[in-house]
């Protein structure tokens with residue numbers, strides 16, 4: 530198993546949590562997507578949010594982003610009360626939504642300029658292009674890019690405001706194994722800069738390789754939290770991988786919810 534990076538120094542010094550959620554409930558009509566979710570994410574950590582389809586991961590991250598209103602519970606992101614003021618923290622977070630739904634006709638340069646204007650401050654755009662190996666294609670329309678290049682653009686856009694917290698929703702879906710690993714390096718670089726990174730994934734190798742904390746949600750509840758090694762150790766004997774541990778906790782979560 531690849532070893533994830535150690536926690537950033539801030540964590541060791543007891544900085545306030547990047548995300549603090551208590552008793553979070555989200556309903557869609559008669560369907561309850563989140564059932565009293567309680568969790569805490571330390572500043573400077575890289576966290577994988579895993580769980581079966583329909584577990585509530587997207588509902589949770591959309592509440593963190595201020596895009597959905599919870600029915601009950603407390604949500605603090607970077608110390609900001611998101612329930613009381615859903616948009617007051619957006620200049621401090623970066624978001625990469627699923628499968629980079631970018632408008633095909635804009636060039637990367639136009640995208641950068643557009644996103645930069647949305648924020649009170651932004652990073653140096655030439656440096657950003659350089660960091661993501663996009664300098665040579667700044668005038669290329671996004672519709673002409675490969676899947677991996679599009680994902681690099683969408684991650685770069687998520688970082689344009691120099692965010693303290695980056696939220697990535699299934700960032701490597703559809704990427705080939707080599708491009709996926711290159712993308713992991715870009716994520717690791719962000720973590721090394723001290724940013725808190727929260728990503729959802731269905732790939733257990735990705736969670737194990739990148740995250741120093743893995744949070745597993747099943748049927749709207751937190752069913753497991755810890756490092757990949759801790760989750761594997763907590764699963765029954767014979768579990769040797771995060772895939773095995775995932776299967777165990779998913780079964781347990783489904784039983785508890787029934």
Ligand SMILES: Nc1ncnc2c1ncn2[C@@H]1O[C@H](COP(=O)(O)OP(=O)(O)OP(=O)(O)O)[C@@H](O)[C@H]1O
Nearest residue numbers: 557560561562580581582583584585586587588589
């Ligand atoms: N807008 C909506 N209206 C009605 N039900 C919804 C809505 N959004 C989500 N749900 C339901 O809430 C539950 C949680 O969905 P959510 O998308 O948060 O799960 P998820 O863990 O992100 O799933 P996936 O891994 O498939 O993306 C599911 O049962 C889903 O059908």
